[in-house]
Amino acid sequence: MRLATPRLWIPASVVFLAAALLTGALVGPVHLGALNVVHATFAHVFGLHSPLSGANDAILWQLRLPRVVLGALVGGTLAAAGAAYQGVFRNPLADPYLLGAAAGAGLGATLVASYAPGSGLSGDLLPISAFVGAGVAVVAAYTLGRSAGAAAGPAALVLAGVTIASFFTALQTFVQQQHVETVQEVYSWLLGRLATSGWREVGIIAPYAAAAWLILLGHRRLLDVLAVGDEEAAALGVNVGRVRLFVVVAATIATAAAVAVSGLIAFVGIIVPHTIRLVAGGSYRLLLPLSVVAGAGFLVFADVIARTVMSPAELPIGVVTAFFGAPFFAVVLHTSKRRA
């Protein structure tokens, strides 16, 4: 599986993403015809007349395509954020939710669902409060972790993240238990969803995703240096604290934006970077760009499964990423061990 030149993985992953996007656009509960889909997509992009009928055109342009694009943005963001967290904390189990982003966003979403009923799920308030909740949780965890002193290193941050996450989860459970009528709404949000997405959600996340990708990719060499250890990196002239802060802030903002529009989609931030490490090596120079591209492709494929396997019913995407992601990762782990 290991290619002679690791750089060949870049075009390979781009082909993977292209295949995912194409499949995502072509496959759905409603059959639109491959030629029509391509034709209509170009027609919309260039402002021409679409060959599809009104309803089918709406299905393609207002439901399916934004969902595919959103899946790619969220997948790429979560995978890149996961890779960055793993690097910055030198912890293979780190995922984008490590510093309490998930728990904070969950609390934010639950508060809105409970105390501002009527503005839930499709309302404007839920993404904002999930975003704010994630930010507050990570800032709290970071402050708490840093108060342990620099000597405590990344382990203190991870512990602080666990502490904050437990606390926020307890608050969320309490609020939820006081407002049982919101259980279903919050639950379906927690499982992750691309089901109700439109171009509006794409517009919400796109700037954050783009900014985070740029910042993370800009730090990919520094992450390689950081991999040797804090003291060694400092001896090489790297401002360890600043790199860590920059990467964490970028990854967190992007994660918060992803969570705000799509709920908690598990496993992408762990499985995608590790699969890439196993097949293409652990250098962040390659790992980060590959994570963005392959993560995008992975989530788009997962969403194709989510909306077709039980068609015309939906499956929560979080279930798909874990259900299909875990065995796939097991195979990768197994084959790489045998080779080594």
Next chain:
Amino acid sequence: MFRRLIPLVAALAAILFAQPATARPPQRIISLSPAATESLFAIGAGNQVVAVDDQSDYPKKAPHTSLSGVTPNVEAIASYRPDLVVVQYDAGGVVEGLRKLSIRVLVQPSAQNLAAAYGEIAQLGNVTGHKRAAAALIGRMKRTIKRAIASAPRRRLSVYHELSPDFYSATSKTFIGGIYKLFGLRNIADAADSTGSGYPQLSAEYILSANPSLVVLADTRCCGQTVAAVAKRPGWNGVAAVRTGAVVAIDDSIASRWGPRIVQFVQAVAKALRKLGR
């Protein structure tokens, strides 16, 4: 000596044996089921109700408390000294806990069809001493529902019943779906229920392609959905129900309970169908 005691013994026996026949109906009822709360008040047993759970929001005059039917606490319930507790299901072993305290418990599970709903109202009537009022209420409900259904034109239209804005729906197998069946409507959720849960999550693409002639929003209170909001959803302006104005917004609590107010739900559907019909 013994002779003199006979009347006394006889009197005691009379009291003892007469007790069951003239037992006073429960005077301190707690309802932990919103549907039962509505029924209790509708059959005139409201004065006997001392507490209702935090989900019972109708009628307004019910004695609202923070008691929970989902995470019930036996001590908190017992502190009201109830002589009857109506629950929807045995959450956290509450039934056994109350029976240990010799408190009578009535379990009234969510009804699967109208017949079961009438059965529960009749049962509440029997238990609370309002048998006749319960029978009258059931009679009125049956007549009103029959009239409403007769008033709607019978065309084979399709319906989408929305439980949440991420497109959870209810099939014909469910209580609410059974009512659409009475109208002869085709439920678009039926095709999506491969697991038989009765409450599948539909994909937005499917809803648009199924193009339902009637859309009923049972997520107006929980999730703030309105007729206007539905029309603004991406792609929905082409849906038949949106174009013809056959989107019905209904109070979630009416559409999710099997109490007396279900009549209002049937009437709302009938009205929308009449508007569509001609």
